[in-house]
């Protein structure tokens with residue numbers, strides 16, 4: 027089994043070496059739990075540590091705010107962008123819900139992402155988040171479209187993280203209740219102030235920790251403590 031190392035401190039240890047190559051992993055959690063930072067760090071580490079080209083697609087934020095976030099961690103992205111090892115794209119969803127062809131437009135955007143992946147030979151991709159575009163299509167459409175898209179990326183040799191915002195409860199893994207079924211892996215992030223914790227809910231093709239582990243967000247990004255555990259009672 028080939029692995030994609032996240033390079034996130036402590037995480038690869040919980041996953042017996044990293045994500046299985048070509049898998050897609052849902053990163054879920056309430057707001058402010060660290061989903062954006064976690065997924066940024068995954069792409070950034072890929073480019074900076076392993077020379078693996080990656081793309082960060084932001085659906086909700088401005089690409090500039092993402093770049094600012096990365097600067098705040100002193101992750102120099104300019105040089106990586108010049109070397110074509112890293113890029114940020116904003117997926118634009120500027121249309122009205124009354125638009126009859128919304129799902130076609132989403133498919134068009136997704137095809138655009140696929141073409142960027144091919145162009146850069148990207149092996150890491152983040153979609154932050156899928157919650158936004160799911161609100162634009164009927165739920166019966168969301169599951170097959172998401173599946174089709176993730177499947178296409180798998181064929182391109184991409185290991186993809188996609189985020190979904192939950193209400194923060196311990197058994198809540200996505201906004202629409204379909205993302206976790208489509209995903210090969212699910213990582214849940216929790217924040218019950220002042221404590222943050224992480225749980226690998228599922229990861230096809232590998233053994234993994236089944237405990238809840240504490241983590242911190244520092245100026246160096248996310249630091250997981252793989253040897254420490256948090257009691258489930260600590261989560262609401």
Ligand SMILES: Nc1ncnc2c1ncn2[C@@H]1O[C@H](COP(=O)(O)OP(=O)(O)O)[C@@H](O)[C@H]1O
Pocket residue numbers: 055056057058059060061062063064098099243244245
């Ligand atoms: N440099 C930093 N040091 C410590 N914590 C930080 C730093 N930057 C951001 N954070 C924490 O991360 C949170 C945002 O994380 P983010 O990944 O944007 O969450 P989500 O995407 O899940 O909403 C902030 O609310 C803050 O608590």
Ligand SMILES: [Mg+2]
Pocket residue numbers: 061062063154
């Ligand atoms: Mg976010």
